[in-house]
Amino acid sequence: MNPKERRAARHRxxxxxxxxxxxxxxxxxxxxxxxxxxxxxxxxxxxGYEALTMRRLAGAxxxxxxxxxxxxVNKADLDELLxxxxxxxxxxxxxxxxxxxxxxxxxxxxxxxxxxxxxxxSRAALAMAPTDxxxxxxxxxxxxxxxxGGVTPQAAAWAADALLLYVAAYCLEISVMRQxxxxxxxxxxxxxxxxxxxLTALPAETFPHTTRHAAELTAGTGHERFxxxxxxxIDGLAxx
Amino acid sequence: MNPKERRAARHRxxxxxxxxxxxxxxxxxxxxxxxxxxxxxxxxxxxGYEALTMRRLAGAxxxxxxxxxxxxVNKADLDELLxxxxxxxxxxxxxxxxxxxxxxxxxxxxxxxxxxxxxxxSRAALAMAPTDxxxxxxxxxxxxxxxxGGVTPQAAAWAADALLLYVAAYCLEISVMRQxxxxxxxxxxxxxxxxxxxLTALPAETFPHTTRHAAELTAGTGHERFxxxxxxxIDGLAxx
DNA sequence: TCTATATACGAACACCGTTCGTGTCAAATA
DNA sequence: TATTTGACACGAACGGTGTTCGTATATAGA
Numbered sequence: 001m002n003p004k005e006r007r008a009a010r011h012r013x014x015x016x017x018x019x020x021x022x023x024x025x026x027x028x029x030x031x032x033x034x035x036x037x038x039x040x041x042x043x044x045x046x047x048g049y050e051a052l053t054m055r056r057l058a059g060a061x062x063x064x065x066x067x068x069x070x071x072x073v074n075k076a077d078l079d080e081l082l083x084x085x086x087x088x089x090x091x092x093x094x095x096x097x098x099x100x101x102x103x104x105x106x107x108x109x110x111x112x113x114x115x116x117x118x119x120x121x122s123r124a125a126l127a128m129a130p131t132d133x134x135x136x137x138x139x140x141x142x143x144x145x146x147x148x149g150g151v152t153p154q155a156a157a158w159a160a161d162a163l164l165l166y167v168a169a170y171c172l173e174i175s176v177m178r179q180x181x182x183x184x185x186x187x188x189x190x191x192x193x194x195x196x197x198x199l200t201a202l203p204a205e206t207f208p209h210t211t212r213h214a215a216e217l218t219a220g221t222g223h224e225r226f227x228x229x230x231x232x233x234i235d236g237l238a239x240x
Numbered sequence: 241m242n243p244k245e246r247r248a249a250r251h252r253x254x255x256x257x258x259x260x261x262x263x264x265x266x267x268x269x270x271x272x273x274x275x276x277x278x279x280x281x282x283x284x285x286x287x288g289y290e291a292l293t294m295r296r297l298a299g300a301x302x303x304x305x306x307x308x309x310x311x312x313v314n315k316a317d318l319d320e321l322l323x324x325x326x327x328x329x330x331x332x333x334x335x336x337x338x339x340x341x342x343x344x345x346x347x348x349x350x351x352x353x354x355x356x357x358x359x360x361x362s363r364a365a366l367a368m369a370p371t372d373x374x375x376x377x378x379x380x381x382x383x384x385x386x387x388x389g390g391v392t393p394q395a396a397a398w399a400a401d402a403l404l405l406y407v408a409a410y411c412l413e414i415s416v417m418r419q420x421x422x423x424x425x426x427x428x429x430x431x432x433x434x435x436x437x438x439l440t441a442l443p444a445e446t447f448p449h450t451t452r453h454a455a456e457l458t459a460g461t462g463h464e465r466f467x468x469x470x471x472x473x474i475d476g477l478a479x480x
Numbered sequence: 481t482c483t484a485t486a487t488a489c490g491a492a493c494a495c496c497g498t499t500c501g502t503g504t505c506a507a508a509t510a
Numbered sequence: 511t512a513t514t515t516g517a518c519a520c521g522a523a524c525g526g527t528g529t530t531c532g533t534a535t536a537t538a539g540a
Contacts, residue, residue, distance in 0.1 A: 030517095030518070030519085031518090031519085053495080053496065053497080054496080054497060054498080055495080055496075055497085058520095063519070063520070064519080064520050064521065064522095065496095065497080065498080065520090066498085066499075066500090066519075066520055066521075066522090067518085067519050067520060069497095069498070069499080070517085070518060070519075074497085074498090075496095075497065075498095123367075126366075126409060126412055126413065126416075127363075127412075127416055128416075129416070129417070129420065131435070131438070136439070136442070136447065136450055137446075137447075139450065139457075140446075140447050140448075140449055140450045143449040143450065143453070143457075144448075144449050147449055153453045153456045154456045154459065155468070156453075156456070157453055157456040157457045157459070158456075158460070158465050158468045158469065159469075159472070161457075161465065162406065162465075162468070162469040162472070165406060165409045165410060165413065166402065166405065166406050166409065168409060169366060169405045169406065169408060169409035170405060172366055172367075173366065173405065176366075176367055176368075176369070177369070180369065195371070198371070199376070202376070206377075206380075207376065207377075207380050208380075208384075209380055209383040209384050209387055210376055210379065210380045210383065213383065213393045213396075213397055216393045216394045216396075216397040216398075217379075217383075217397045217401075219394065219397070220398070225398050225401065225402075228395070228398045228399075228402070229398065229399075229402040229473075232399070232402070232473055232476040232477065233469075233472055233473060233476065235476055235479075236472040236473065236475055236476030236479070237472065239475075239476070239479050270487070270488080271487095271488085293526085293527070293528085294527080294528060294529085295526085295527075295528090298489095303488070303489070304488080304489050304490065304491095305489090305527095305528080305529080306488080306489055306490075306491090306529085306530080306531090307487085307488050307489055309528095309529070309530080310486085310487060310488070310489095314528085314529090315527095315528065315529090
């Protein structure tokens with residue numbers, strides 16, 4: 001079967017006939033798509049998205065790279081599957097108009113934590129068209145919360161998009177920083193203290209505010225910066 | 241001279257002695273860093289960031305890829321140079337407390353237009369540590385406007401970061417969409433009308449809001465979505 | 481004029497995503 | 511039961527990527 005048909009079939013509603021029952025076992029364990037996605041996610045979780053190559057993934061499955069293309073159309077297709085699996089793990093609350101802001105913040109934090117659990121995977125999320133079924137599911141969930149909060153449909157639609165975009169960009173930045181710190185063989189140092197020191201060392205006449213407020217620029221242990229921006233956008237929606 | 245020293249020298253304040261005067265001319269035109277950056281930007285402008293390869297860049301300069309490494313440490317270093325050049329072209333207004341919101345929107349729009357003029361280059365901006373001198377220059381400019389607007393230093397610092405992050409992510413999404421449309425040989429269709437049709441075709445019982453508000457989700461000719469988000473964040477800062 | 485040094489660059493290395501052709505086995509058919 | 515079929519696994523290869531090494535060369539200074 002053509003893997004493109006396979007991909008199309010994946011997006012189609014599952015066919016209730018053709019019960020899998022006892023799957024035929026091939027020479028080795030005949031690699032399923034779920035296995036591929038699982039090991040790929042494991043690879044990303046332990047070594048980062050940059051380490052996810054078709055060859056290394058195939059190696060982790062004890063086979064050659066060509067074998068993957070029986071289950072996956074592309075690397076882009078694999079990325080889509082990964083993001084889909086990741087989105088499927090999100091729990092979307094039942095909208096409660098009284099607490100819509102907390103609910104929305106919770107969903108954003110959930111997406112962030114998922115992205116950060118698989119370092120660099122937000123790059124794939126950003127490079128992907130949000131057409132995938134699982135991603136529209138989370139979009140639908142955020143839309144539901146926003147509408148329950150009394151936000152106008154147009155603002156809700158754009159806000160959901162903006163929030164997801166920001167979360168992905170934030171996580172990508174964090175992942176890049178951490179990776180920089182990982183292969184620290186050079187002087188790319190991005191330690192917070194070192195960064196602040198470097199900012200204060202700038203010429204004060206051309207960068208007056210940067211040098212004066214270097215502390216604020218580098219502040220934010222944990223996800224305070226994240227919380228600030230998400231809250232800023234959500235509260236901005238409320239004041240309308 | 242080691243190109244890493246060259247990179248370090250680039251970040252140092254320019255040495256007033258050692259006037260270049262009449263540059264020695266080598267066998268061919270002895271490629272300068274500015275030439276490299278110029279042709280690289282030209283390549284990105286016409287064929288997109290994905291087409292920016294060391295080999296193609298070398299080819300555009302009528303040489304081999306190895307020659308580039310005399311002027312550039314890395315591809316990452318080249319990316320940094322490109323973003324630096326791009327940031328250097330931005331004009332940062334003198335802060336006026338009365339119109340700080342319009343000024344900030346103007347800077348964001350300027351960054352957006354620069355990113356979109358070089359399709360896909362925002363990917364490089366997102367993957368880069370904001371340590372570069374030219375990028376802290378625009379950061380400084382935004383900070384100045386925000387502080388002039390009466391925003392508290394901590395909020396100003398985080399807001400500038402958030403805005404730049406969102407602009408980069410927005411431009412990356414736009415560029416990916418356009419690239420998809422460019423090599424349209426397959427059914428990746430992301431035409432606005434087609435996307436709306438596909439959203440309305442979803443099962444209404446599981447995606448009630450998505451199907452009902454497909455029009456709003458796909459709305460936004462031009463940069464209305466962009467203006468919405470930027471204004472949302474800026475106005476959110478004002479109401480504090 | 482001669483040497484020293486920074487530069488240009490051909491060739492190669494290791495890796496990437498992807499494709500082609502072939503071999504092999506389980507299931508359907510005769 | 512014997513045979514065909516066809517989906518799958520996989521070795522090998524192609525064209526592309528970033529990067530490095532060694533060498534040739536042309537200019538700057540002695």
